[in-house]
Amino acid sequence: MTLEEKAAQMICIWQQKAETLVECGRPIRPVESQSRIQERPWAWAGGPTQRRREGPGCAPNAEVANAIQRFFLEESRLGIPVIFHEECLHGHAAIGGTSFPQPIGLGATFDPDLIESLYAMTALEARARGAHQALTPVGDVARDPRWGRVEETFGEDPFLVSRMGIAAVRGFQGDATFRDKTRLIADAQTLRRTRTA
Numbered sequence: 001m002t003l004e005e006k007a008a009q010m011i012c013i014w015q016q017k018a019e020t021l022v023e024c025g026r027p028i029r030p031v032e033s034q035s036r037i038q039e040r041p042w043a044w045a046g047g048p049t050q051r052r053r054e055g056p057g058c059a060p061n062a063e064v065a066n067a068i069q070r071f072f073l074e075e076s077r078l079g080i081p082v083i084f085h086e087e088c089l090h091g092h093a094a095i096g097g098t099s100f101p102q103p104i105g106l107g108a109t110f111d112p113d114l115i116e117s118l119y120a121m122t123a124l125e126a127r128a129r130g131a132h133q134a135l136t137p138v139g140d141v142a143r144d145p146r147w148g149r150v151e152e153t154f155g156e157d158p159f160l161v162s163r164m165g166i167a168a169v170r171g172f173q174g175d176a177t178f179r180d181k182t183r184l185i186a187d188a189q190t191l192r193r194t195r196t197a
Helices: 003-010 017-021 030-039 058-074 103-107 112-128 158-173
Strands: none
Touching: 058 112, 103 112, 103 158, 112 158
């Protein structure tokens, strides 16, 4: 892998989706994807979903994701698949996606079985559009209400946060064998950094 190929593998489009996946105000079609990919082969990680009030639904997103994937598997030198990721903090953030309460509200249910089922539904919706990875759950413990991302946590109790986080990961990943193609990689993350010294 060349340095340029490795850098390309690490880059993703996010804010640039409107320019990259939209042509003349309409979503690009799978047949147009080929030329777009060849123009900017480094720009295709990230998710195919547009976060707008209007735009393509589930099937067009999946078609574009499949066209991009096909190009990288069949036409690129290395044949390495693209890993598409999506925002799924409280449901899949996409047109027509189901939206649930923020995790701070979900944590207030004290119901890991409910959390697992909600995130399994979210995984199904995101996979139907071509995503492979969910950028959630957040495993932080909310200790200071002044922190700007408290709503992304399941609460202030470490035991509750751990149980809800495990349930969310199980919802996304199932048994983690990924034989069930309706599941995603859950990117359990901790956003806060603790200063030592």
